[in-house]
Amino acid sequence: MSTLLVDKVKTIKTLNNIADSGLNVFKKDTFTIDNDSENPDAIVVRSFNMHSLDFGSNLKAIARAGAGVNNIPVEKCTEQGIVVFNTPGANANAVKEMVLTTLMASSRNLFDGVAWTKTLEGEGEQIPKLVEAGKKQFVGKEIKGKTLGVIGLGAIGALVANDALDLDMDVIGFDPFISVDTAWNLSRNVQRAMTIEELFANSDYITVHVPLTDETKGMFNQGTFSIMKQGVQILNFSRGELVHETDMEAALENGKVGRYITDFPNENVIKMKNTISIPHLGASTQESEENCAIMAARQVKDFLETGNIKNS
Ligand code: MLT
Numbered sequence: 001m002s003t004l005l006v007d008k009v010k011t012i013k014t015l016n017n018i019a020d021s022g023l024n025v026f027k028k029d030t031f032t033i034d035n036d037s038e039n040p041d042a043i044v045v046r047s048f049n050m051h052s053l054d055f056g057s058n059l060k061a062i063a064r065a066g067a068g069v070n071n072i073p074v075e076k077c078t079e080q081g082i083v084v085f086n087t088p089g090a091n092a093n094a095v096k097e098m099v100l101t102t103l104m105a106s107s108r109n110l111f112d113g114v115a116w117t118k119t120l121e122g123e124g125e126q127i128p129k130l131v132e133a134g135k136k137q138f139v140g141k142e143i144k145g146k147t148l149g150v151i152g153l154g155a156i157g158a159l160v161a162n163d164a165l166d167l168d169m170d171v172i173g174f175d176p177f178i179s180v181d182t183a184w185n186l187s188r189n190v191q192r193a194m195t196i197e198e199l200f201a202n203s204d205y206i207t208v209h210v211p212l213t214d215e216t217k218g219m220f221n222q223g224t225f226s227i228m229k230q231g232v233q234i235l236n237f238s239r240g241e242l243v244h245e246t247d248m249e250a251a252l253e254n255g256k257v258g259r260y261i262t263d264f265p266n267e268n269v270i271k272m273k274n275t276i277s278i279p280h281l282g283a284s285t286q287e288s289e290e291n292c293a294i295m296a297a298r299q300v301k302d303f304l305e306t307g308n309i310k311n312s
């Protein structure tokens with residue numbers, strides 16, 4: 001029987017599903033492959049960083065229960081003939097909902113307003129008067145009629161684009177890797193930017209949904225900020241390294257970027273003004289964790305049984 005090692009894939013349903021597949025499942029919260037019984041045929045991993053791990057001699061496949069594979073040493077795997085899977089689309093709805101939630105909440109200054117209201121604790125009867133001041137301070141903007149630029153029109157980007165249209169936004173799409181016409185279920189009402197510069201120049205909000213590669217690393221930088229509208233709001237639920245941090249800090253400071261919403265906080269980002277930092281919650285829903293884990297387990301099962309390496 002093939003052995004499968006699983007990291008924090010929490011739902012019992014998922015584990016049952018994997019177990020039903022006829023695999024011998026070990027669930028581990030930390031990875032050390034330190035004895036023969038833990039010399040797995042395959043590993044399903046979510047967040048654990050696999051870069052420093054010595055693979056056991058049996059390892060044939062690693063499946064990432066998520067979209068990004070930057071916690072997996074893909075090159076080393078390729079050299080050793082280990083197949084790497086990911087689960088494109090399985091968490092797309094969760095990320096889409098988070099993008100639209102934060103986009104609207106940011107436009108209405110909701111995060112600042114809620115934090116400010118908390119400071120009124122203890123003010124007693126003064127609260128209604130103080131609330132009037134807060135009301136003036138946190139006047140927001142509606143997203144209706146504003147332009148959303150969506151970079152990357154894969155599973156997540158296409159969902160965001162389509163739903164933003166339903167919210168009466170104008171939507172411009174661009175994809176650096178795939179032809180916009182082959183993008184997943186994309187509404188015909190999404191305007192297709194011919195170049196990324198066209199998207200940058202015309203968007204009030206920009207959301208990015210591309211993987212981290214040599215081409216996309218640092219794509220938000222001083223040069224690209226200079227093309228954008230004054231006060232543009234940027235949402236990053238893809239990878240922190242897409243943004244050049246020092247340039248972002250300067251752009252937030254001088255108001256070129258009105259707000260940076262990011263799922264990838266670090267010491268620098270947290271201290272920047274006008275930043276909404278979220279602890280990598282974009283895909284963190286019960287449904288998405290389950291979808292990703294099931295998809296990853298099925299891929300591995302199929303691969304171990306039939307040798308199929310199709311990532312679906
Ligand atoms: C992903 O790569 O799928 C996302 O970053 C979500 C996650 O890993 O939590």
